[in-house]
Amino acid sequence: MRKPDIVFMASRDWDSLPLHSHYLAEGFARLGHEVLYINQTLQKWPRLSHVLWRLLPHRKSGRVSSYSREHAVPNVTPVTIWTGPPTSWLRPINKRIIAHTLKAWRNRRPIFVTFVPTYTALDLADFLKPGAIAYVNYHHFEADNVISDLLRAERELVDRCDFLFADSLFLRERITRMSGGREVHRCMPGVYYDRFRAACRGDEVTRRRTIYYFGDIGAHLDLDLYNGLAETHEVTFIGVVNPVARELISSRIRVLPPVSVMDLPSALREADIVTALYRPSEYMLGVIPAKFFECLATGKPFLVSGLREAEPYRELVYIVQDGLTEALRIIEDLSTTESPERRAACDDEARTADWGKRFEQFKTVVLPGENDA
Numbered sequence: 001m002r003k004p005d006i007v008f009m010a011s012r013d014w015d016s017l018p019l020h021s022h023y024l025a026e027g028f029a030r031l032g033h034e035v036l037y038i039n040q041t042l043q044k045w046p047r048l049s050h051v052l053w054r055l056l057p058h059r060k061s062g063r064v065s066s067y068s069r070e071h072a073v074p075n076v077t078p079v080t081i082w083t084g085p086p087t088s089w090l091r092p093i094n095k096r097i098i099a100h101t102l103k104a105w106r107n108r109r110p111i112f113v114t115f116v117p118t119y120t121a122l123d124l125a126d127f128l129k130p131g132a133i134a135y136v137n138y139h140h141f142e143a144d145n146v147i148s149d150l151l152r153a154e155r156e157l158v159d160r161c162d163f164l165f166a167d168s169l170f171l172r173e174r175i176t177r178m179s180g181g182r183e184v185h186r187c188m189p190g191v192y193y194d195r196f197r198a199a200c201r202g203d204e205v206t207r208r209r210t211i212y213y214f215g216d217i218g219a220h221l222d223l224d225l226y227n228g229l230a231e232t233h234e235v236t237f238i239g240v241v242n243p244v245a246r247e248l249i250s251s252r253i254r255v256l257p258p259v260s261v262m263d264l265p266s267a268l269r270e271a272d273i274v275t276a277l278y279r280p281s282e283y284m285l286g287v288i289p290a291k292f293f294e295c296l297a298t299g300k301p302f303l304v305s306g307l308r309e310a311e312p313y314r315e316l317v318y319i320v321q322d323g324l325t326e327a328l329r330i331i332e333d334l335s336t337t338e339s340p341e342r343r344a345a346c347d348d349e350a351r352t353a354d355w356g357k358r359f360e361q362f363k364t365v366v367l368p369g370e371n372d373a
Contacts, residue, residue, distance in 0.1 A: 004131060004367070005034045005110035009121055011138065013039040014078035018261055019290055020136065020167065020187060021115055027359030029075035036105060039080045041120050043146050046085070086118035087149045095123050102127060111366055117141070117154035125160065134163040134366050136187045137171045140286030154178070163366055168288040168309045185365050190358035191293040192261070193351055199265040200299030204272040205338045208331055210234045211303075212271035214264060215291055218242035220284065222277045222305055223249060228324035233331070238267055265298070273331065274298055277320065278306030293353035296346050301334050303327060316346045 006028045010021035014037045021037070029035045081101045083094040098120070099106075105128060112130035114121045115138055125133055135157055141150060158164065158178050165187035166172040175184045211229055213221070217239045229235055230252035237255045249255065259267050268274065274295040278284050288309040295302045296316065304310045305320040305327075318337075320327045330337075363370070 003031070003033045003370070005036065005105075005108050007036045007038065007105070007110045007112045007124075007128060007130070009038045009041070009112070009114035009116050009124060011040060011115045013080075014076070017258065020138065020189065021113075023190060023355045024113070024187075024359055024362055025076055026073045027355070027363065029073050033075065035076045036102075036110070037076055037078045038124075039078055041081060041083055041116060041118070042085045043116065043118060043150055044085070045147065081120075083120050085147055086120040086153065087147060088119060088152075091119050091123060094120055095127070098123055098127050113366070114157070117157045118147075118150050119153045122153055122157055122160070125157075132162040132366060133157075133160060134165060135161045135175075136165040136167070137175050138167045138187075140171065140174070140283055143281070143283035143286070165362070165365075168286050169312070170286040170308060174286070185362075187362055188353070188358065189288060189290045189293055190353045190355040191297045191350060193297050193354040195262070196265045196268075196294050196297035197299060197347075197350070199268040199271070199297075201269065202299075204300045205334045207272045208334055210236065210270055210272045211275055212236050212238065212268060212273070213275050213277070214238040214258075214268070215276075215289065216240060216242065217249070217255070218245045219248070220278055220281070221245070222279045225277050225305065225320070225324055225327060226250070226253060226275075229327060232328070236271070238264070264294070268298055268300075271298070271300055273301045273303060273334075275303045276305075276307065277303065277327075280306045284308070293350055296353070297350035299343065299347065301331075301338055302346075303330060313349070316342070316349055 008021050008025050012019050012021065014022065025035045025037050079101065081098060083097050084090045086094070109129055109131045111132050112125055112128055113134045113136065115136045117135060141154065155178060158175065164175055164179055164182060164184045166175050166184050167186070167188050172184045172186065211233050213226070217237050219242065223245060226235055227250040230250045235253045237253060239258050241249070241255060276289055276291060276295065284306050285308050287307065302317045303320055304317045310317055310319055318330045320330065
């Protein structure tokens, strides 16, 4: 019997640094499903930089675009749909664009998984006539500058979905309220465990000198804290620097360009401590970073601030609540606090977050009766 097709409407292009949608699409494709991966569509009114980014894909603001080349996946077809902003008055035009771009997918009744809760997603569902619809909420949209129609479309999408997911606890509460109490499953970040475990050297706690952060580098980070740490430690950022943050970063901090997820563990090998130090904000309430379990898997001490979602992992990570003085004390005490029991618990948690297990959890919900043998 032919396996059902899967359509992902993603929040990031296939040929970019991967998120949940990449790993889930990869999982289905490797099991023999035909996967259509719809690249990022608009959620806001586009700026000139976005138009240039889309028209000139080789100039993606320094972002790594090597996922699909370095980690080729069979049965995945990426496609870009050139729709306009997802406002109600543009829906007739966007529907025509969808029908023209995806005419080969008419009447195939796929499983439709969307990370994007827009009218464009609803119109895609109308066109595809899917066997089931799943929505994964990864974003606190009320705390972002999205088109107002997105929030209206999201409520309609939630009502229509067969399966609801959220990556963070905060967002699960949000979607549960919106759905009237229907079950909302978790779709959490994961990690290529074996690859990231190779970043561990074993002498990190005794050295305690180098502090690393990887990911987007912007004003959402607690740059004052990082700048303070750079006065006494070697601090390295790996990622793309947002222009608004460029002048706020201490000259003592080394900034390296982003690398692919496959090369990142090697780049982290020299780190003694990994960090995710954010400024508290309404937006950050709903964030569990994609890097969270990657950091745990490295076997290195992991310092966190500004993340409500880190609270369930308080026994595994070091939560910095009182600024530089507390962070320095935590680092100084690592030789006693990083016990073998704590490291073993971190390792166990990272193993449970391996992308293979995350995929199986997702597949069990959306295709509960499928036998892949």
